[in-house]
Amino acid sequence: MNFEQLKPQVKLILAKTNKTVDERLLSICELLESQIKYYNWVGFYFRNENKDELLLGPYIGKQTDHTVIPFGKGICGQVAVSNENFVVPDVAAQDNYIACSIDVKAEIVVPIFVNGENIGQIDIDSNTPDPFTEADERFLEFVCAEIAGILS
Template sequence: MNFSELKKSITTITESKSKTSNKLQSICDLLKAEVDYYNWAGFYFKNGDKNELKLAEFAGKPTEHVIIPFGKGICGQVAVSNQNFVVQDVTEQNNYISCGFQVKSEIVVPIFVNGKNIGQIDIDSHSTNPFSDKDEDFLEFVCKKVATLFDN
C-alpha cells in the first residue's frame, strides 16, 4: 500500500465521467482493497435539514447504523466538532456506537464544501492502533477530492 499511488487513483476516480454515487463506491472499494487494515470504508452525509447523518456508499460488512444522530458515536461527534477523530482503541471511548465485535479502531474525517461540513469518510479497522498521521493526511486528501464532487 502506497498512499502516493492511492492519491493518483483517487484523483482519477473523482475526475472520471461516472455518476457521483459510482465515484464514491469506487473510492470505498479501492480503500478497502488496497489498505489491509481498512476493513470498512464508507461515507456518511448530512441528511437534508435534519441533525443526523445518513449512510451513503460503503465497502465492507453492512451496518445497521444507516442513520446517526449528530453527537452520537464517533461519526456523530465529528458532525458537531468539524474535526478529525482518530480512535486507536474503541474500548476507550464512552460515546462509541459498535458496528460489530471485530471493530477495534476507527478514523473519521469530515468533508467540507465552502467551509460547511457536509459529511465524512469513516474507516473501521479490525486492528488496534493501526492509524498514523499518514492515514489522517491521506484521508484529508480523499475528502478534499470528494468535496469537489459536491461543489456546484
C-alpha cells in the same frame, strides 16, 4: 501500496464524470479497502439536508444497521458537531461509540467540507488495534478534499 501511490488513483476515479457521484464514492471505498490492509470497513455518511443527522452513503465492508446517526452520537456524530478529525485507537475505551461489529478495534473519521460547511465524512473501521497514523489522517484529508471538488 502507499498513500502517495493511491492519490492519482483517487483523482482518476473522481474524474469519471460518466459515473454517478455514488458510483465514484463506492469506487473510492473499494480502492481503499482493497489497497490498505487495515481498512476493513470504508464508507461515507452525509448530512440529511437541514436535519441534525447523518445518512449512510456508499460503503464497502460488513453490513451495518447504522444507516442514520444523530449528531453527537458515536464517532461519526461527534465529527458532525466538532468539524474535526477523530481517531480512535481503541474503540473499547471510547464512551460514546456505536459498535458496528465485534471485530472492529479502531476507527478514523475525517469530515468533508464544501464551501466551509461540514457536509459529510469518510468513516473507516479497522480490525487491527491502533493502526492509524498521522499519515492516514493527511491522506484521508486529501481524499475528502478531492471528493468535495465533485460535490460543490
